[in-house]
Amino acid sequence: MVSEQVSEQSPLLSNEGEGSTRADHGSDSGNGGADMDRRRRWSRLREAGIFIWALVATAAVIVIAVWAQHNQQTSRPPSRADKRNLVFMVSDGMGPASLSLTRSFRQHVDGLPDNDTLVLDKHFWGSSRTRSSNSLVTDSAAGATAFSCGKKSYNGAISVLPDYEPCGSVLEAAKRAGYMTGLVVTTDITDATPACFASHVLLRQMQDDIALQEVGHGVLGRSVDLMLGGGRCHFLPNGTDGSCRADDVDVVKLAQDKYGWTYTDSRDGFDKLKGGKKAKLPLLGLFASSDIPFELDRQNENDVYPSLSEMAKTALRALERATSDSDRGFFLMIEGSRIDHAGHINDPAAQVREVLEYDKAFKAVLDFIDDTQTETVLVATSDHETGGLATALQEPGHLPVYNWYPQALAQASSSCERLAGKLQDYVSKQPSPLSQSDLKTWINDELVVSGLGVTDATDEELSLLATDPDDATSNFAAIISLRAHVGWSTHGHTAVDVNVYSSGGPQAASIRGNVENTDVGKFLSHYLDVDVDAITEELREKTARPSVIAAAGAEHAAPQWTSNYHEYDGLQ
Ligand SMILES: *[C@@H]1O[C@H](CO)[C@@H](O)[C@H](O)[C@H]1NC(C)=O
Ligand SMILES: *[C@@H]1O[C@H](CO)[C@@H](O)[C@H](O)[C@H]1NC(C)=O
Ligand SMILES: [Zn+2]
Numbered sequence: 001m002v003s004e005q006v007s008e009q010s011p012l013l014s015n016e017g018e019g020s021t022r023a024d025h026g027s028d029s030g031n032g033g034a035d036m037d038r039r040r041r042w043s044r045l046r047e048a049g050i051f052i053w054a055l056v057a058t059a060a061v062i063v064i065a066v067w068a069q070h071n072q073q074t075s076r077p078p079s080r081a082d083k084r085n086l087v088f089m090v091s092d093g094m095g096p097a098s099l100s101l102t103r104s105f106r107q108h109v110d111g112l113p114d115n116d117t118l119v120l121d122k123h124f125w126g127s128s129r130t131r132s133s134n135s136l137v138t139d140s141a142a143g144a145t146a147f148s149c150g151k152k153s154y155n156g157a158i159s160v161l162p163d164y165e166p167c168g169s170v171l172e173a174a175k176r177a178g179y180m181t182g183l184v185v186t187t188d189i190t191d192a193t194p195a196c197f198a199s200h201v202l203l204r205q206m207q208d209d210i211a212l213q214e215v216g217h218g219v220l221g222r223s224v225d226l227m228l229g230g231g232r233c234h235f236l237p238n239g240t241d242g243s244c245r246a247d248d249v250d251v252v253k254l255a256q257d258k259y260g261w262t263y264t265d266s267r268d269g270f271d272k273l274k275g276g277k278k279a280k281l282p283l284l285g286l287f288a289s290s291d292i293p294f295e296l297d298r299q300n301e302n303d304v305y306p307s308l309s310e311m312a313k314t315a316l317r318a319l320e321r322a323t324s325d326s327d328r329g330f331f332l333m334i335e336g337s338r339i340d341h342a343g344h345i346n347d348p349a350a351q352v353r354e355v356l357e358y359d360k361a362f363k364a365v366l367d368f369i370d371d372t373q374t375e376t377v378l379v380a381t382s383d384h385e386t387g388g389l390a391t392a393l394q395e396p397g398h399l400p401v402y403n404w405y406p407q408a409l410a411q412a413s414s415s416c417e418r419l420a421g422k423l424q425d426y427v428s429k430q431p432s433p434l435s436q437s438d439l440k441t442w443i444n445d446e447l448v449v450s451g452l453g454v455t456d457a458t459d460e461e462l463s464l465l466a467t468d469p470d471d472a473t474s475n476f477a478a479i480i481s482l483r484a485h486v487g488w489s490t491h492g493h494t495a496v497d498v499n500v501y502s503s504g505g506p507q508a509a510s511i512r513g514n515v516e517n518t519d520v521g522k523f524l525s526h527y528l529d530v531d532v533d534a535i536t537e538e539l540r541e542k543t544a545r546p547s548v549i550a551a552a553g554a555e556h557a558a559p560q561w562t563s564n565y566h567e568y569d570g571l572q
Helices: 002-009 011-027 033-075 096-110 140-148 170-176 192-198 207-215 251-259 267-271 295-301 308-322 339-345 348-371 406-410 416-428 436-452 459-467 469-484 506-511 517-528 532-542 547-551
Strands: 084-091 124-129 180-188 226-230 262-264 283-286 330-336 375-381 498-502 513-516
Touching: 084 140, 084 308, 084 348, 084 517, 096 348, 096 406, 096 498, 124 506, 124 517, 140 170, 140 192, 140 517, 170 180, 170 192, 170 330, 170 517, 170 532, 180 192, 180 308, 192 207, 192 330, 207 251, 226 308, 251 262, 267 308, 295 348, 295 416, 308 330, 308 348, 330 348, 339 348, 339 416, 339 469, 348 375, 348 406, 348 416, 348 469, 375 506, 375 517, 406 469, 416 436, 416 469, 436 459, 436 469, 459 469, 498 506, 506 517, 513 517
Parallel strands: 084 330, 084 375, 124 513, 180 226, 180 330, 226 283, 262 283
Antiparallel strands: 124 498, 375 498
16 A cells, blocks of 8 residues: 555656556457456556565665775775876976977987987976965975875975875875885985875974884884985984984884885995896885985996986886786886986086986886886876076177077086085195185186086186185086076076876876876876875874974974984874
């Protein structure tokens, strides 16, 4: 009875019932009333049957859907078909003008046609806006937080938001989801960009803490499986040779003993990894006390330091091998860290070699993608531009010249940083102060001509170098920039949009065109299908906050914030 009443309320079912009744009526006209009653009852029964069936079917569909969704949210077992790798490359401080500069430089030195382009050019995807939460001009910390957390923060923040609370990074979320993870850089592995993927501190200067968190000595435990780069000094206890830590914590030993890392600090150790085939993860490779030398200098020291592309290839193979039996792939961040440094110094000769090496590393990732069986996407962008680079320069008192001169960069065999180091070293080793003219002669012969490749340095230029060796880096850079007719507007960063590059495909469609840097960050976690918000919650639950933290405005925090391992052990 109940179902009958309900069926009458259901227009679909009752119409259907009426329809069939009418049809019966038409075809069986002339039959007796009892027959009609029987048919009507039969029709009602059928109606009820159909309705119950529909009800049960609907309920079953709902139950299955809810169960499936719940299952997906809680314990979605990864399948081979879902397996994917993500390589995220960061060209720190590389704006669009760096590409024009390097492209034309390469055409010049390699005798290539005017239409020859970089590998990057062929994979142009769009551009990214870069401002931070508190400034139109970002620094690398806020820039990398936009990538790691997908959120804007203040300049100096290492995966911490404007409320001074930590935000989960895509690398940490990836590790929790079963991916293997890696960081490859040419600067300190504790520097802002890599730091944002594997640590949380209020200020980027807190590199002692960053080192600890990166090896696993933080509230989340270990999230990184492979780290290659520079910055060894942050891992050695104070008082030992080559340490820059404020405390006496031996982070290398802690990493090995407590968190199972294998460690190498030499080119020989790098070579023994056999391009990743012999890498035992977790693997920590710190090949320089601080920065790995600029590529321009490193080329002459290849037996001491591996290059960015070599480290990238090794990392790719090591992570691929480590995930070969897994249903999850890997997340790898590769940074061309020192494009930014060349920009800060305003050294165009160093910068073009940095960009070329970055282009080579980009190509190595593309080759890996061609080769691997696992779906892999490469996305590459910059955190910001550095230097306000212009591929033209109007000299004061001169008319504009519609050209710049790559041949001036081709003559240089040393970076300005290296030349300044040599000058300071030379001056400090003199038993008695040199005469200005002797020093100028030495500077011209040994550094300007043979290092910069500039043969027409003026007396004024040489005097600047001789009188202020400590500030020689930017004076060398001004000499070569002028010869090349390359302009710079700042020794800092700028707000210009930066390019986005990708191996492409529908997966990366969401970051096509002009996007916000946080869109790039959101893409990373969406592509890997990992939950950064869950990591944020966990971090906020587990992070004890002494009142001093809550009280301190991070922007105004004094240098004493530079970490003390014991004090901040509980915090991070
Ligand atoms: C570049 O220019 C050369 C002629 O100088 C031409 O043969 C070649 O097809 C061009 N390449 C591209 C990619 O347009
Ligand atoms: C080294 O670190 C310890 C604490 O870890 C500190 O007591 C000591 O003063 C430090 N020494 C130097 C020379 O900085
Ligand atoms: Zn910078």
